[in-house]
Amino acid sequence: MPASSSETPLIRVRNLHQNFGASRVLRGVDLDIYPNETVCLLGTSGGGKTVLVKHMIGLMQPRQGTIEIDGVDISNMSERELGPIRKKMGMMFQNGALFDSLNVAQNIAFPLREDGITDIDELNQRVAEVLGIVRLPGQEEKMPSELSGGMQKRVALARAIVIKPQCICYDEPHAGLDPITAESIDKLIKCLQQDHGISNIVITHELRSVFRIADRIVFMKDGKVYWQGSPDEMKSSPDPALRDFINGSDSHSDAPHTS
Ligand SMILES: Nc1ncnc2c1ncn2[C@@H]1O[C@H](COP(=O)(O)OP(=O)(O)O)[C@@H](O)[C@H]1O
Ligand SMILES: [Mg+2]
Secondary structure, three states: OOOOOOOOOOEEEEEEEEEEOOEEEEEEEEEEEOOOOEEEEEEOOOOOHHHHHHHHOOOOOOOEEEEEEOOEEOOOOOHHHHHHHHOOEEEEOHHHOOOOOOOHHHHHHHHHHHOOOOOHHHHHHHHHHHHHHOOOOOOOOOOHHHOOHHHHHHHHHHHHHOOOOOEEEEEOOOOOOOHHHHHHHHHHHHHHHHHHOOEEEEEOOOHHHHHHHOOEEEEEEOOEEEEEEOHHHHHHOOOHHHHHHHHOHHHHOOOOOOO
16 A cells, blocks of 8 residues: 555654765655555665665664654664664665575574574474565575575575564665566565565665555655655656656666675
């Protein structure tokens, strides 16, 4: 369902500013994310999408502005206070790195163990459950090196959802995937929303995927939310910045970076 303004947002960002030295990356971002919606976050490379999402899951603190999760302002919270908040948020990082020396089950159980869960039966059961959700049942013993790129992304997704988050952020989940595999990731993203009530925030340049999965598109420019609307509204928008993005979307792919 598209966002309705009568609902309380899961995430409310107001006047968010962030800079790195003289580089003013975020310059007053206002954005609401509602329960049970899929939002695609678009914008030119280096425009601050990853930085914005890191603020929304409590991994970075703003220079100015506020971030509320479920109505609670997290912008000045200590690391200890942020712990429970971060459990509401899952993240699939760019290049979704798995631990190479751990098998699939150990990778997925990692955040549970960090959470203090040690009961083997519970760990096994939770791992099996999320492997079923990402359509990789019975793959517990495989090593990451034995899996295709698409399967590795699914395992990374399983690891993100095993903590039962309310919201998952995906940083370039389609990067490096062939169209068929990208579509299968899209199906999983929608399934998490529709069957599990999760909100999805997806940073991507793949317009085919955007138009397949987005309830709402948020387009960032000059460190702010420049435009937002539905896929149909984007397709028919005369705005030159949106038209440029749509027409040149293949050239916007992020170059690999280390941050
Ligand atoms: N931790 C950091 N320290 C310094 N600069 C950073 C850091 N993280 C991101 N940046 C810079 O902020 C800008 C926005 O980065 P990013 O959010 O990764 O862009 P996008 O995801 O839209 O491509 C880039 O110029 C990047 O180099
Ligand atoms: Mg990025």
